[in-house]
Each structure stands twice: as structure tokens, then as C-alpha cells.
Amino acid sequence: MEVKIDKRTIQRIAELAKLSLKDDELDSMQEHFARMIKNFQKLQELNLEGVDQLVNPHEGLQRMREDIPSKGVDREEVLSAAPDRKDHFFRVPSPLKEVRKKQ
Amino acid sequence: MKYEAVIGLEIHIQLRTRTKLFCSCPNEYGAEPNTNVCPVCLGLPGALPVLNMEAVRLGLLAALALNAKVYKRSQFYRKNYFYPDLPKGYQITQYVGSLATDGSLTFEHHGVVRTVRIERMNIEEEAAKSYHAEDGTVLLDFNRSGIPLLETVTRPDLRSPSEARHFLELLRRTMRYIGVSSCDMEKGELRADANISVRPVGSEEFGTKVELKNLNSFKAVEEGLTYEYNRQIEVLKNGGKIIQETRLWDEHLRETRSMRVKEEAHDYRYFPEPDLMVLELPDGMLEEAEAALPELPEARRKRFISEYGLRPDIAEVMVQERDIADYFEDLAARIGDSSLAANWISTDVMRVMNEMKTDIHGFPIPIDDLAELLKMLKKGLITHNIARTVFDKMVAGEGTAKEIIEREQLLPLSDESELLGFVEEAISANPEIVEKYRKGKVSVIGVLVGYVMKKTRGKANAKRVKELLEEKLKA
Ligand SMILES: [Zn+2]
Numbered sequence: 001m002e003v004k005i006d007k008r009t010i011q012r013i014a015e016l017a018k019l020s021l022k023d024d025e026l027d028s029m030q031e032h033f034a035r036m037i038k039n040f041q042k043l044q045e046l047n048l049e050g051v052d053q054l055v056n057p058h059e060g061l062q063r064m065r066e067d068i069p070s071k072g073v074d075r076e077e078v079l080s081a082a083p084d085r086k087d088h089f090f091r092v093p094s095p096l097k098e099v100r101k102k103q
Numbered sequence: 104m105k106y107e108a109v110i111g112l113e114i115h116i117q118l119r120t121r122t123k124l125f126c127s128c129p130n131e132y133g134a135e136p137n138t139n140v141c142p143v144c145l146g147l148p149g150a151l152p153v154l155n156m157e158a159v160r161l162g163l164l165a166a167l168a169l170n171a172k173v174y175k176r177s178q179f180y181r182k183n184y185f186y187p188d189l190p191k192g193y194q195i196t197q198y199v200g201s202l203a204t205d206g207s208l209t210f211e212h213h214g215v216v217r218t219v220r221i222e223r224m225n226i227e228e229e230a231a232k233s234y235h236a237e238d239g240t241v242l243l244d245f246n247r248s249g250i251p252l253l254e255t256v257t258r259p260d261l262r263s264p265s266e267a268r269h270f271l272e273l274l275r276r277t278m279r280y281i282g283v284s285s286c287d288m289e290k291g292e293l294r295a296d297a298n299i300s301v302r303p304v305g306s307e308e309f310g311t312k313v314e315l316k317n318l319n320s321f322k323a324v325e326e327g328l329t330y331e332y333n334r335q336i337e338v339l340k341n342g343g344k345i346i347q348e349t350r351l352w353d354e355h356l357r358e359t360r361s362m363r364v365k366e367e368a369h370d371y372r373y374f375p376e377p378d379l380m381v382l383e384l385p386d387g388m389l390e391e392a393e394a395a396l397p398e399l400p401e402a403r404r405k406r407f408i409s410e411y412g413l414r415p416d417i418a419e420v421m422v423q424e425r426d427i428a429d430y431f432e433d434l435a436a437r438i439g440d441s442s443l444a445a446n447w448i449s450t451d452v453m454r455v456m457n458e459m460k461t462d463i464h465g466f467p468i469p470i471d472d473l474a475e476l477l478k479m480l481k482k483g484l485i486t487h488n489i490a491r492t493v494f495d496k497m498v499a500g501e502g503t504a505k506e507i508i509e510r511e512q513l514l515p516l517s518d519e520s521e522l523l524g525f526v527e528e529a530i531s532a533n534p535e536i537v538e539k540y541r542k543g544k545v546s547v548i549g550v551l552v553g554y555v556m557k558k559t560r561g562k563a564n565a566k567r568v569k570e571l572l573e574e575k576l577k578a
Pocket of ligand 1: 072141143249
């Protein structure tokens with residue numbers, strides 16, 4: 001099965017990752033993606049009948065923890081590491097404003 | 104043309120654990136902002152999630168309560184999207200490998216038995232809480248980030264807004280019964296989004312659906328859906344087309360409106376969360392959950408009707424909360440009279456709970472004291488009016504039923520001669536009534552009974568007074 005990666009697909013992937021790429025960057029990305037896809041197509045040639053899906057390369061199952069609370073980290077410490085804050089809150093730009101700007 | 108609504112709900116239930124889903128920060132409501140945080144729930148790079156077993160256990164209980172098929176193995180995924188309340192850039196949720204699927208909840212709506220199918224139930228993490236400041240910035244509190252949620256998605260089986268509300272109320276009651284969540288909608292512990300479309304009655308096809316958000320109370324669920332139902336019918340009647348979109352219910356303007364934000368097509372690029380292994384339920388965990396499952400509200404309601412002979416509306420009130428239902432069964436057994444217990448709980452006890460803004464645990468009269476009072480009433484030792492008076496004094500903390508009755512000399516006049524004195528007084532003081540009675544209008548005897556009751560401050564046994572009056576008047 002041949003998978004084609006066109007420029008619009010690259011553009012879409014970039015948008016989902018919130019990246020704005022220039023035209024020549026899109027071109028080079030397209031090349032990178034084409035190479036990756038080619039490698040995966042090579043893998044697709046393998047006969048995997050009867051082989052279970054591998055979800056995680058590590059063996060074993062999920063270990064769970066008891067529901068016992070413990071103190072987290074110091075508020076001042078984490079807030080002072082943030083780019084912006086107001087009182088005891090982290091402050092970030094409005095996500096809605098960004099959408100408006102884009103439109 | 105007559106239309107019907109086709110409604111499905113996507114519900115998020117906050118699980119009542121002590122800690123968050125993937126870290127040991129306390130899961131508590133109302134803490135000082137950003138005090139219950141750590142690298143995991145702040146989404147700091149390199150922090151690794153460790154699954155809380157209690158969240159899984161509560162999820163199992165909920166799945167069993169909804170008759171769902173539970174999977175021995177399930178898997179967590181990353182749901183990728185960007186929003187300030189999710190600094191990792193992905194939410195850890197279950198996707199292909201759900202915790203449970205194919206459940207159902209059956210209830211009676213206006214006398215019709217309805218079954219709503221549950222498509223899937225997934226455990227996932229909550230996002231941080233954001234506050235929109237006046238200057239347009241967003242303030243974030245990560246105390247909520249990482250609190251365990253149970254996402255519960257129904258099939259489009261609901262056919263009216265009132266049915267949707269009823270379903271959601273029963274779901275809440277069920278979750279509270281099994282102790283997986285307090286489901287306080289005001290605290291956001293239970294949240295519902297809805298999909299709604301309309302179609303001509305009898306049609307098998309679905310219309311174009313609209314996603315409805317911001318339904319923050321049971322009232323909002325019913326009113327928002329009703330508005331949207333009418334709006335869609337209006338559009339179709341005028342030859343228009345329903346646009347597939349997300350709309351918000353505005354409780355103040357009482358209308359739904361399009362979010363108008365150009366919705367990027369959902370593409371969450373799910374992939375298995377590499378930081379978490381496959382979740383395989385430990386041996387015995389499912390069986391333990393099955394054993395821990397209490398009798399559910401619908402089953403209990405039916406049993407209260409068949410076993411105790413309660414009226415359906417009273418039974419409904421008795422099963423609203425598990426603690427009330429337990430209290431009812433306890434009290435009924437103590438006094439040996441289930442309808443007397445149900446009547447007092449649904450009226451006086453609940454009135455006091457409302458006034459004092461407390462639940463049954465905060466109800467001031469110990470259950471054995473209340474049982475003592477009601478037993479005296481049942482035996483006819485005190486009248487209903489006296490019981491009410493004593494009850495109020497017990498609520499005020501003036502003592503037990505026996506203490507109050509003795510102190511205030513509220514015991515009925517068991518002394519026949521004293522009672523006879525009042526009866527004779529009633530007869531001599533009301534000659535016209537006596538005249539009427541003797542002429543055949545026997546119902547006027549009530550006036551004479553009332554006279555004695557008033558004179559004895561309710562301490563007389565009305566039945567005995569009537570008997571004595573009849574004897575005297577016949578003589
Ligand atoms: Zn944490």
C-alpha cells in the first residue's frame with residue numbers, strides 16, 4: 001500500500017502541532033516524511049500473521065499504587081519557575097484571543 | 104409533522120479517591136490554589152504517571168452497576184490537543200481498550216420502562232481549572248489537574264429532554280449509592296454534554312446532530328435540550344437545514360448559541376501511552392468489586408414497593424439517597440411499621456434535615472429515640488399531635504421522648520374518670536350540638552370530640568373520647 005504525503009497533509013500536521021512552517025520548510029518536511037513513510041512501507045512487507053500487536057516494547061503489566069496522599073511540591077517554588085503568575089495562579093494568554101487573531 | 108428528539112449523553116464523573124489518578128497529590132475540592140500539585144500533575148517533562156488502584160476499583164464498581172462488560176485488559180492512550188489547562192499537550196485517557204463497554208441503565212419514565220445503553224466507560228485524567236480574568240488572560244489552578252474521571256458515553260437512546268434529565272438523575276443516584284462519586288454538579292463532580300437531533304416520529308434515520316455544552320445542572324440539561332429541540336424543529340419546519348456544530352446553553356439568556364469558533368476537525372492522534380503498561384486487572388479485583396456492589400436504587404425502589412407495600416411516590420423518596428433508604432429500613436424494623444416509618448421520614452424528618460441543611464447523619468434525634476416515640480404513637484399511648492410536639496422538642500435537644508412526655512405531663516389521660524369529666528363538660532356546654540346529634544345528625548359528634556381534645560391539650564385519646572361521648576349520648 002502506497003501512502004502519499006502531499007503538502008496539504010504536512011500543513012495539517014504542522015497546524016495540529018501548532019507549528020507555523022514557511023514554504024521551504026514545508027518542502028523539506030515533505031521530503032523527511034516521504035523517507036519515513038518509505039521505511040514503514042518496508043516494514044509493512046513483513047508477514048505478521050499470528051503475531052500480536054505490540055503496544056509497549058517493555059514487558060510486564062501496569063503496576064498500581066495505593067491511594068495514599070502525600071504532600072506535593074512547594075507552591076512558591078513552582079510558581080516562581082513559571083513565566084508569568086498572578087497571586088497564587090499561573091497566568092497564560094487567552095487561547096480564545098489567539099483563535100480570533102487567526103481568523 | 105410530529106418530531107421526536109434523539110439524545111445521547113457524554114458524562115464525566117469525578118471519582119472519589121483520596122489521591123489523583125497518576126500521582127499522590129490529594130484529590131480535594133476547595134483547597135488553596137496550586138497547593139495540591141507535583142511534577143506529574145503539572146505536566147513537567149520527565150515526570151512519570153503511576154496509576155491509582157482505587158480509581159480502577161471505583162471504575163469497576165461503576166461499570167458493574169451499569170451492567171457493563173468489563174475487560175480484564177485495558178490500555179491508556181494519549182489524546183493530543185493544545186489547551187492551557189493541559190500543559191503536557193495530551194490527556195491520558197482510555198481509547199481503544201476501554202475499561203468497560205455495552206452497559207445499560209433501566210428506569211421508569213412516566214410509567215414507561217426505558218433502557219438506555221451505555222456505549223463505553225473510560226478512566227481518564229481531569230484538566231486544570233482555568234479562570235478567565237477580566238484582562239483577557241487565563242489563570243490556572245492545577246489542584247484539579249489529574250483528578251480521576253470516569254467518562255461514560257450513552258447511545259442515542261433518549262427520546263426527550265425530560266427523559267434525559269431523569270436518566271442523569273438516576274445515574275447520579277446510582278453513583279452515589281455505590282460510593283464512587285458525590286456527583287455534586289455545583290462542584291463539577293458530574294458534568295454532561297449532550298448530542299441532540301430531531302426526526303419525524305416513526306423515522307428510523309437520525310437527523311443532523313448538534314453537540315450541546317455548558318449543561319451545569321439538571322435544570323440546565325432539561326431546559327437546554329428543550330430549547331435546542333424546539334429550535335431544530337423550527338429550522339426544519341421553515342425548510343432550513345441543521346448545521347452540525349457545537350452550541351452552548353446560556354442559562355441567563357435562556358438560549359443556545361453557536362460557539363462560532365471555527366472548529367478544527369477533531370484529530371486527537373491517539374496513540375498508546377508509552378509511560379503506562381497494559382492494565383491487567385489483578386486476580387480477584389473484579390470479584391471483590393462484584394461482592395462490594397450494594398443493592399442499586401431501582402432494585403431497592405421496587406423492593407420497597409413489594410416488600411413493604413410503600414406507595415410508589417413514597418418509595419421513590421425513600422430510595423433517593425442510600426443513607427435514607429438504610430435509615431428507613433432500620434427505623435421500620437425497630438418500630439415494626441414500615442408505612443409509619445416512611446411517613447415520618449418523608450415529612451417531619453426530611454423537613455428538619457432541610458431546615459438544618461444536613462443529611463441523615465446530622466439529624467439530631469438518635470434513631471432509637473425516634474423509634475421509641477413512634478412505638479408509643481403506634482401503641483396509642485400518645486396522640487399524633489402530641490407525637491409531633493414531642494418530636495419538635497426532641498429536635499431542639501430537650502431530651503428523649505419519655506423524658507419530655509413525663510416532664511411536660513403529656514401522657515394521655517388514661518384516667519377514665521378524669522376523661523369522663525371532660526366528656527360531661529362537653530355535653531353540657533354544647534346543648535345545640537347534642538340536640539342535633541340526637542335528631543340523627545351523628546357527624547356533629549366531631550365538634551364534641553374537638554372540644555375535649557382542646558380542653559385536654561391533645562392529651563386525650565380521640566378514639567376513646569368518641570366512644571365515651573357515644574355512650575353518654577345514647578344513655
Ligand atoms: Zn500531583
